[in-house]
Structures are given as C-alpha cells and as structure tokens.
Amino acid sequence: MSLRVVVGDITGLEVDAIVNAANETLLGGGGVDGAIHRAAGPELLEECRALGGCPTGEARLTRGYRLAARYVIHTVGPVWHGGSRGEAELLAACYASSLRLAEEHGLESVAFPAISTGVYRFPKEAACEIAVESARAWLREKKAPKEIVFCCFSESDGALYRARLNEKG
Numbered sequence: 001m002s003l004r005v006v007v008g009d010i011t012g013l014e015v016d017a018i019v020n021a022a023n024e025t026l027l028g029g030g031g032v033d034g035a036i037h038r039a040a041g042p043e044l045l046e047e048c049r050a051l052g053g054c055p056t057g058e059a060r061l062t063r064g065y066r067l068a069a070r071y072v073i074h075t076v077g078p079v080w081h082g083g084s085r086g087e088a089e090l091l092a093a094c095y096a097s098s099l100r101l102a103e104e105h106g107l108e109s110v111a112f113p114a115i116s117t118g119v120y121r122f123p124k125e126a127a128c129e130i131a132v133e134s135a136r137a138w139l140r141e142k143k144a145p146k147e148i149v150f151c152c153f154s155e156s157d158g159a160l161y162r163a164r165l166n167e168k169g
C-alpha cells in the first residue's frame with residue numbers, strides 16, 4: 001500500500017479512479033469539477049443526472065468515459081463556515097466514503113484532489129491533515145486500494161502534502 005503526491009491536472013492521471021470535488025447536484029461546476037466534466041465528455045453529465053445528487057460527505061461512482069481513469073468517484077466536500085459546523089468531520093467522511101467505494105469496486109489506485117480547498121474555502125493545511133490522516137487510518141484497516149495519490153494543483157500544495165507524508169504516520 002502506498003501514499004504518494006503528484007502535482008498537476010488530475011484529469012490526466014492513469015489510475016483506476018479519480019475523485020471529483022463536486023457539489024450536491026452532481027451537475028458540474030468550476031474548478032476540478034469543471035475540468036473533469038470537460039475531459040470526460042457529455043456522457044459523464046448524463047450518468048450524473050441519473051444519480052439524483054449526493055449529500056455532503058458522501059460519494060458516488062460513475063464511469064470515466066473519455067478520461068484516462070476508468071471511473072470517477074464524485075464526492076461533495078463541506079463549504080468552510082469557520083469550522084464550527086462539523087466541516088472537519090464532513091471532509092474526513094468524503095475521503096472515507098470515496099475509499100469505501102474504491103474498495104467495494106475492487107479498485108487498486110485512486111487519486112484525490114484537495115477537496116473543499118478551492119471554491120469551498122476550507123483552509124489548506126487543515127484539509128491536508130484530514131486527507132492524509134484519513135488515508136492512513138483507512139490503510140491501517142483495509143487492503144484496498146493499493147495506491148492512494150494526492151493530486152495537488154500547485155507546487156505549494158504539493159509541498160504541504162509531501163511535508164505531511166514525511167511526518168511519521
């Protein structure tokens with residue numbers, strides 16, 4: 001089992017599933033959501049429409065269509081309101097829900113963006129800690145996925161995740 005960091009566009013990663021930081025409608029948006037829908041093509045939106053949305057903290061699986069990844073795991077992160085509305089627990093739930101779907105479908109490699117840290121304004125450092133600790137907790141208990149990738153969109157985010165991963169877990 002491995003945890004690794006890459007810096008770049010998640011839509012190009014050749015993993016079994018990439019995770020989308022979606023909203024509760026699952027009907028697309030900006031940020032990584034927009035990039036994934038643009039790269040996957042219109043069939044992704046068609047499949048998402050049939051799902052009827054997704055509550056914050058949960059995750060849904062779709063095919064990847066034109067993406068390099070076979071699947072997309074759509075999860076809905078919390079909007080940051082200062083930290084007193086259970087945002088940390090909801091963000092942790094996004095990682096656990098996504099990893100559970102990956103395990104259920106026998107996926108071996110999953111790539112995450114930095115969920116909620118863009119439009120949803122979750123502080124990056126706190127979100128990074130939740131992401132890495134959630135993945136470590138999962139891998140202590142489970143056998144799959146074998147590889148978890150944190151796909152950062154900037155070198156500074158990459159440095160944050162690398163520093164966190166180099167700390168003893």
Ligand code: APR
Pocket residue numbers: 008009010011021022023028029030031032033034035077113114115116117118119120121151152153157
């Ligand atoms: N590849 C990897 N990471 C990306 C990409 C990309 N192509 N594009 C953006 N990111 C990064 C952002 O830099 C940020 O670190 O993804 C992280 C999450 O940012 P957002 O995409 O804004 O997602 P989020 O903060 O969870 O807000 C979700 O934004 O796009 C809408 O429909 C979406 O309403 C939802 C909301």
